[in-house]
Amino acid sequence: MKVKLWGTRAQVPVPHPNTQVYGGNTVCVEIEADDAPTLVLDAGMGLHWLGNHLLKNAFGRGEGHAHILLTHVHWDHIQGIPFFTPMLIPGNRVSIYGPDAELASQLVTQMHTTFCPVPNFFMDDIGAGVEVVEIGKSTFDIGSLRIHAALINHRAGVTCLGYRVEAGGRAIAYLPDVEYLEEMHRQEVVDLVQGVDLLFHDAMLTADEYPSHRGQGHCSIDDGIDIATQAAVGRLILFSHHPDRSDAEVDAILAAYSDNGVEVDAAREGSEYALQRD
Amino acid sequence: MQITFRGVRGSYPVAAPHSVRYGGNTPCIEVWAGETCLIIDAGTGIRPLGKKLIEQDQREIHLLISHTHWDHVQGFPHFDPQHNENAHIRIYSLTHPDRSLCEIFRTQQQAPFYPVSIDAVEAQIEFLELTDGQPFQIGGAQISCHRLNHPGVTGGYRIEYGGKVLSYISDVDLYGPILLGNGMENGSQEEQRTWHKYLQNSARDLAHRADLMICDTFFLPDEYQPDWGHSRPEDAVHLGAEAQVQSLALFHHEPHRSDEEMDAIQERYREEAPCDLFAAVEGMELSL
Numbered sequence A: 001m002k003v004k005l006w007g008t009r010a011q012v013p014v015p016h017p018n019t020q021v022y023g024g025n026t027v028c029v030e031i032e033a034d035d036a037p038t039l040v041l042d043a044g045m046g047l048h049w050l051g052n053h054l055l056k057n058a059f060g061r062g063e064g065h066a067h068i069l070l071t072h073v074h075w076d077h078i079q080g081i082p083f084f085t086p087m088l089i090p091g092n093r094v095s096i097y098g099p100d101a102e103l104a105s106q107l108v109t110q111m112h113t114t115f116c117p118v119p120n121f122f123m124d125d126i127g128a129g130v131e132v133v134e135i136g137k138s139t140f141d142i143g144s145l146r147i148h149a150a151l152i153n154h155r156a157g158v159t160c161l162g163y164r165v166e167a168g169g170r171a172i173a174y175l176p177d178v179e180y181l182e183e184m185h186r187q188e189v190v191d192l193v194q195g196v197d198l199l200f201h202d203a204m205l206t207a208d209e210y211p212s213h214r215g216q217g218h219c220s221i222d223d224g225i226d227i228a229t230q231a232a233v234g235r236l237i238l239f240s241h242h243p244d245r246s247d248a249e250v251d252a253i254l255a256a257y258s259d260n261g262v263e264v265d266a267a268r269e270g271s272e273y274a275l276q277r278d
Numbered sequence B: 001m002q003i004t005f006r007g008v009r010g011s012y013p014v015a016a017p018h019s020v021r022y023g024g025n026t027p028c029i030e031v032w033a034g035e036t037c038l039i040i041d042a043g044t045g046i047r048p049l050g051k052k053l054i055e056q057d058q059r060e061i062h063l064l065i066s067h068t069h070w071d072h073v074q075g076f077p078h079f080d081p082q083h084n085e086n087a088h089i090r091i092y093s094l095t096h097p098d099r100s101l102c103e104i105f106r107t108q109q110q111a112p113f114y115p116v117s118i119d120a121v122e123a124q125i126e127f128l129e130l131t132d133g134q135p136f137q138i139g140g141a142q143i144s145c146h147r148l149n150h151p152g153v154t155g156g157y158r159i160e161y162g163g164k165v166l167s168y169i170s171d172v173d174l175y176g177p178i179l180l181g182n183g184m185e186n187g188s189q190e191e192q193r194t195w196h197k198y199l200q201n202s203a204r205d206l207a208h209r210a211d212l213m214i215c216d217t218f219f220l221p222d223e224y225q226p227d228w229g230h231s232r233p234e235d236a237v238h239l240g241a242e243a244q245v246q247s248l249a250l251f252h253h254e255p256h257r258s259d260e261e262m263d264a265i266q267e268r269y270r271e272e273a274p275c276d277l278f279a280a281v282e283g284m285e286l287s288l
Helices: A046-054 A103-111 A183-193 A221-230 A247-256 B046-055 B101-108 B189-207 B233-242 B259-272
Strands: A002-007 A028-032 A038-041 A065-069 A093-098 A129-134 A138-142 A145-152 A160-167 A170-175 A198-202 A235-239 A263-266 A272-274 B002-007 B028-033 B036-040 B060-064 B088-094 B124-130 B136-138 B141-147 B155-161 B164-169 B212-216 B247-251 B276-279 B285-287
Touching: A002 A046, A028 A046, A038 A046, A038 A160, A093 A103, A103 A129, A145 A183, A160 A183, A170 A183, A183 A221, A198 A221, A221 A235, A235 A247, A247 A263, B002 B046, B028 B046, B028 B155, B036 B046, B088 B101, B088 B141, B101 B124, B141 B189, B155 B189, B164 B189, B189 B233, B212 B233, B233 B247, B233 B259, B247 B259, B259 B276
Parallel strands: A038 A065, A065 A093, A093 A129, A170 A198, A198 A235, A235 A263, B036 B060, B060 B088, B088 B124, B164 B212, B212 B247, B247 B276
Antiparallel strands: A002 A028, A002 A272, A028 A038, A138 A145, A145 A160, A160 A170, B002 B028, B002 B285, B028 B036, B136 B141, B141 B155, B155 B164
């Protein structure tokens, strides 16, 4: 299984000289595995650049099939979809999974002509074949990949999932936006991420910043450390960098957490993690 | 008039190494007409501007929206003066036939898409819908908004203050063969001819003898698509000559255009233009 990061930033794309190392695109992660179609976690602005990359192979010929798992529909997790060029090419197929009964109409709202000049490829006769699938807490397979989805706590007004993806005896978990207000919230996540090789976890707020943002849907980095320790995670990847965080500040955070008994890394746009078959 | 380019990139924000120098934020122009704070468009460039306006406790803010495609409104939820209880933000745009400006901004800024509803923020937010060609006044600035040829409902702005003129003409296909705006597409041949003439006159009126014209130049000639609603540098140069502008800023850069390509475009069209010409750079400040 190979994991590539196309977007690591929370809330809003941040083009800036100070975000060149960790990246300014909103969240998007690609997973490749033997005998599995293209799998994508979240569809922030990073999805556009992944799309450009995919056009070099089957997707450029209208023969690709991508599966996109959305955690939730806040803009920073879906705003890349209108600019995912493979969707403009007839013959391609895109399956989008997410946690809301209204998901299809929410994605069409983003494509409405008031906001978006790109042809609405959610219509049957335009571009790729698109399928929208509502999911809740569930386990299912996409090719050789086993997916576990769990409902997690983020913010009032939106339903949010976390994901665990397994292949070849290895596992990763993805929780870009999460807050632990009750013990139950914590237990749900510990169960989901138990023993994964890589945990991509919300690191938008430092422990100092968290108290003034309590209830706003994001935990502190210390919560991520606790979860990783409790669930015996191989490596914790600090993910969802705050839009105001410069590369130097992310470096400093990483240095501060380097000695916690857990292996910690900070997500860099463009990074790849290869997990060898067990 | 003091002008700062806060976002110059078209279509979507580009956080990538190829565009660091010209900038990757979507359209936003900061304009000070004396003490009056005017902002044109709310692309992601408005986010850092908001932080500055909070620092200086700017309370009266006037936001002129050209149109409501994502790249021109997507920064607004991240505009911090929304959370200043003393701020009064007035948002202007041409009237849409099918829904109110308030409703459009509310769709962007409410659950499930955004956690903080526009109806719940601390600042007072007021929506003012404009009529095509009707002049209006903000502080000492005389402003008009004219319809442009672009999908949906799009207007360009002309701002006159202290004897100087700024024209903002984006997004637009200035001389394109196809009518793209709401209500223009399906008329008779005669109606279509009238629309073409009307739109070209509108662009000329907006630009007339401007000290600075900021103009959509998304396409290069070999990339041009007649149904997208964007112009080429030669279109902007042509309008600049017709309207006798002093200075022309190439704007709304194509997302994949690298800094080196922008340098070359600026070089090339500088030679052709009868006025000053430059490619807009994020962070650039000008005084008229």
